[in-house]
Amino acid sequence: MARFILRRLGLAVITLWLISVLVFCSIQLLPGNVGRSILGPLASPQAVAALNHKLGTDKPALTQYREWVTGVVKGDFGTSQKLQVPVRPQLTAALRHSFELALIAFLVVVPLSLIGGTIAALRVGTAVDRGITTAGLSLSAVPEFVTGVVLIAVLGIWLNVLPISAAWEPGAGPWTQFTHLLMPAIALSCVLFGYIARMARAGMVEALDSDYVRTAILKGLPHRTVIRRHAMRNALLPTITVIATQLGYLIGGLVVVEILFNYQGIGRLIYNAAQAHDVPMLEGGAIVVGGVYLLATLIADVLYSLLNPRIRHQAAE
Amino acid sequence: MSAIEAAAPTRSAASVQRHETLHVLARSKTFLAGATIVGFWVLCAIFQARFFQDPNALSVHQLASPSGSHWFGTDRNGRDTFARVIAGARDILEIAPAATLLGTVLGTALGLVMGYFRGIVDDVLGRLVDAVLSLPVVIVALLAIVSVGPSKQTTILVVGFVFTPLIARTVRSAVLSERELEYVSAAQLRNERAPYILFAEILPNVLQPVIVEFTVRLGYAVFTVATLSFLGFGIPPPSPDWGVQVADHYGFLSGGFAVWPVLFPSLAIASLVIGVSLLADGIAQGFDG
Numbered sequence A: 001m002a003r004f005i006l007r008r009l010g011l012a013v014i015t016l017w018l019i020s021v022l023v024f025c026s027i028q029l030l031p032g033n034v035g036r037s038i039l040g041p042l043a044s045p046q047a048v049a050a051l052n053h054k055l056g057t058d059k060p061a062l063t064q065y066r067e068w069v070t071g072v073v074k075g076d077f078g079t080s081q082k083l084q085v086p087v088r089p090q091l092t093a094a095l096r097h098s099f100e101l102a103l104i105a106f107l108v109v110v111p112l113s114l115i116g117g118t119i120a121a122l123r124v125g126t127a128v129d130r131g132i133t134t135a136g137l138s139l140s141a142v143p144e145f146v147t148g149v150v151l152i153a154v155l156g157i158w159l160n161v162l163p164i165s166a167a168w169e170p171g172a173g174p175w176t177q178f179t180h181l182l183m184p185a186i187a188l189s190c191v192l193f194g195y196i197a198r199m200a201r202a203g204m205v206e207a208l209d210s211d212y213v214r215t216a217i218l219k220g221l222p223h224r225t226v227i228r229r230h231a232m233r234n235a236l237l238p239t240i241t242v243i244a245t246q247l248g249y250l251i252g253g254l255v256v257v258e259i260l261f262n263y264q265g266i267g268r269l270i271y272n273a274a275q276a277h278d279v280p281m282l283e284g285g286a287i288v289v290g291g292v293y294l295l296a297t298l299i300a301d302v303l304y305s306l307l308n309p310r311i312r313h314q315a316a317e
Numbered sequence B: 001m002s003a004i005e006a007a008a009p010t011r012s013a014a015s016v017q018r019h020e021t022l023h024v025l026a027r028s029k030t031f032l033a034g035a036t037i038v039g040f041w042v043l044c045a046i047f048q049a050r051f052f053q054d055p056n057a058l059s060v061h062q063l064a065s066p067s068g069s070h071w072f073g074t075d076r077n078g079r080d081t082f083a084r085v086i087a088g089a090r091d092i093l094e095i096a097p098a099a100t101l102l103g104t105v106l107g108t109a110l111g112l113v114m115g116y117f118r119g120i121v122d123d124v125l126g127r128l129v130d131a132v133l134s135l136p137v138v139i140v141a142l143l144a145i146v147s148v149g150p151s152k153q154t155t156i157l158v159v160g161f162v163f164t165p166l167i168a169r170t171v172r173s174a175v176l177s178e179r180e181l182e183y184v185s186a187a188q189l190r191n192e193r194a195p196y197i198l199f200a201e202i203l204p205n206v207l208q209p210v211i212v213e214f215t216v217r218l219g220y221a222v223f224t225v226a227t228l229s230f231l232g233f234g235i236p237p238p239s240p241d242w243g244v245q246v247a248d249h250y251g252f253l254s255g256g257f258a259v260w261p262v263l264f265p266s267l268a269i270a271s272l273v274i275g276v277s278l279l280a281d282g283i284a285q286g287f288d289g
Helices: A002-028 A034-039 A045-055 A061-073 A087-122 A127-141 A144-158 A174-208 A211-218 A223-244 A247-260 A266-276 A279-307 A309-316 B002-027 B029-051 B081-087 B089-117 B119-133 B137-148 B152-178 B182-189 B194-205 B207-231 B242-255 B259-288
Strands: none
Touching: A002 A061, A002 A279, A002 B119, A002 B137, A034 A045, A061 A279, A087 A127, A087 A174, A087 A223, A087 A247, A087 A266, A087 A279, A127 A174, A127 B259, A144 A174, A144 A247, A144 B207, A144 B242, A144 B259, A174 A223, A174 A247, A211 A223, A247 A266, A247 A279, A247 B137, A247 B207, A266 A279, A266 B137, A279 B137, B002 B029, B002 B259, B029 B081, B029 B089, B029 B259, B081 B089, B081 B242, B081 B259, B089 B119, B089 B152, B089 B194, B089 B207, B089 B259, B119 B152, B137 B152, B137 B207, B152 B194, B152 B207, B182 B194, B194 B207, B207 B242, B207 B259, B242 B259
C-alpha cells in the first residue's frame, strides 16, 4: 500500500511540474509589455524599461521560469503586478472562501444525489427512474451561469427568499453568510447532481442484482434491512470516493459562479488576474488549482483502493 | 486480393448493423426528443435572417417587459430579445460542432498512437494529457484565450485543443483492447506500416466509441463555449450570442429590471444543451442495444 501511495505521489509531482510548464508557456505568449500595461501609454520608454527590469520581465524566459518555480517550491508566489501586494496571502484567502462555498455545495448535493440515485435504482425502469435520470442528465448539461441566473430570477427576485449576491455586509453572522452562499452553492451543485446520482444508481442496480443481496432476501431479512445494510453499503462507498474526483470540475464551475454571485474566491481571483494580465497572480492561481485537483484525486484513489479489497490486492502484487 | 475478399462480408455485416442502429434510434424517445430540440435551433440559425427581424435593430423601448410587439421584451439598448434569442443560435451552432470536430480528429489520432505504441510514447503523452486534464477546462481556455485574444477562430481552436486529451483517453482505452485482436497481428505479419494499421485497420473498429464521444463532447462544447462567452472570452459582443446577452444584462438583475433579457437567452442555452445531451444519450443507447 505504501508503495502504491508513493508511486501515485511521484506521478502527481511530475504532473504538477508539467502543469507549471504549461501555465508558464501559455502566459509567456501573452501579448504586450508588462511594464507598459502597468504604467499606461503615457509613461516614458525609460520608465517602462526600468519597471520591467525591476519586475524581472526583461530576463530570458528560462531564467524567469527557474526563479518562479524555486519561489513556488519555497512557498513564495511573488508579488502581484496589479495590486502590488504579495500573491500568497491573496491566494490563501481566496482558496479558503472557495472551500467554504464548495463545502456547502457538497453538503447540498451529496445526500440529495445519493438519495435520488438510490430511489431511481429501487424503481428501475419505471417513470420515477426515468424522471430522475432525465432530470439529472439535463441538470448536468446546463452551464452553471444559466442555472445561476434562473435561480436568481426565481428565488431571488420573484419569490424573494434568498439574497441574490454572495457578498454580505461586513460583520454579518454565520447564518446570514450561509444564506448568502446557499444560492451559489445550489448553482454549483446542479451539474454534479446528475453525475453522482448516475453513479449511485448504477452502483445500486449492480448491488441489487448481486448474489449477496439475493441471499439476504432469501434468508428472510426485512426488505429495508437488505437495502440499507447490504446493498447501499456496497454500492455507495465507491460512489462517495469517486465524488472526490469531481473536485476539479467544481473548481471550473467556481470561476463562473463566483463571478455571477460576486464572491471573492479562487475562481474570481484567476479571472480578474487574467483580465488584468497580472502574471504572478494568474500563474499562482493556476498552479494552486492544479495542485488542489491532484491532491483530491490522490486522496480519492487511495480511499477507493482502501475501500475496495480487489484493487487493494492488485496494488500489493 | 485476399484482403478485399475478406473485407467484403464484414462490410455488408457492418451495413446491416448500421441499419439496425438507425432503426433503434428512430424508436428511441430520448433520441427523438433531443433531435427535435436541436433541429429547431438549427432551423432558427439557418432561416433567422429570412423570417425574423434584425437582431441588432434599436428601438426607444429599453428593458421593456414582454408584450405583443416584443414577445420576449427588449434589452438595454432597446433591441428585441426574441429576435436576438433566435439569432443567437447561429454562432454557437457553428463554433461548438467545429471545435468538437477538431478535438475528435486530433484526439482520435493521439489516442490511436498512444494505445497502439504504448511504452514510452504512451507514458510521455499520458503525463501531458493528465497535466492538461488536471486544470479545469475553463481555466485552460482562459489562459489560452488571454494569450491570443478572443475571436470565433480562437474559441474553436482552444476548445478543440482542450477536448483533445479527453477524447484521446477514451480512444486509447478502446485501442488497447483492439490491438490484442488477431486482425492486428495479421496486418503486422503482412508487414503493413504502422499508419496503415492505425487508420485503415484499427480506426474503423473503434469508430463507435469515437461517434459516442463526439456527441457527448458536443454537449460539453456548447456548455464551454456558452460559458466562455458569458465570461467575455468567447464570441465578442455585437453578436447576439446567448452567453453574451446574459453577461450584458445580469448586472441589471438586482433591481428586477432585466429579468427577461437574461432569462430567455438562458432558457435557450438550457434547451440546446439538454437537446444535445439527450441526442448523445440516445446514440450511446442505440449502440449498446
